[in-house]
Amino acid sequence: MARILxxxxxxxxxxxxxTMLEKHGHAVTTAESGEEGxxxxxxxxxxxxxxxxxxxxxxxxxxxxxxxKSDETSHVxxxxxxxKDQATDRVWAMRQGARDYITKPVAEKELLQTIGKYLNA
Structure with missing residues (x-):
């Protein structure tokens, strides 16, 4: 399936x-800070x-x-x-280049539906 960071x-x-992603066959890597990410x-x-x-x-x-903004990753x-679940947070995230926004705690169904929009495109 997909490689997800x-x-x-x-x-x-x-x-x-x-756990949610690997259960559905995705390969997962992690980073613990923005810089590492x-x-x-x-x-x-x-x-x-x-x-x-x-x-x-x-x-x-x-x-x-x-x-x-990076040439290597702008398509990801x-x-x-x-x-953070305020409308302003969502708007700001999109202005920074995010494609979508999910509020924690994350429901498995919502997570899979949301990422599916971008992985199956």
């Missing part, structure tokens, strides 16, 4: 997302990135902007996965 500083969130995405060029927002250092909005869909 999860960028999140929470081991619990990484475990939950990884940008480096991993540029090195691996995954099929999709799941990006947390609230992280120390480079936050998810900044990392998404870096990926969407970034889906923001965050506890």
């Amino acid at each position: 999860i960028v999140d500083d929470s081991p619990t969130e990484i475990h939950a997302l990884r 940008v480096a991993a995405a540029k090195a691996q060029v995954p099929d999709l990135v799941l990006m947390d927002v609230v992280m120390p250092g480079l936050n998810g909005f900044q990392a998404t902007r870096d990926l969407s 869909p970034v889906v923001v996965v965050s506890t």
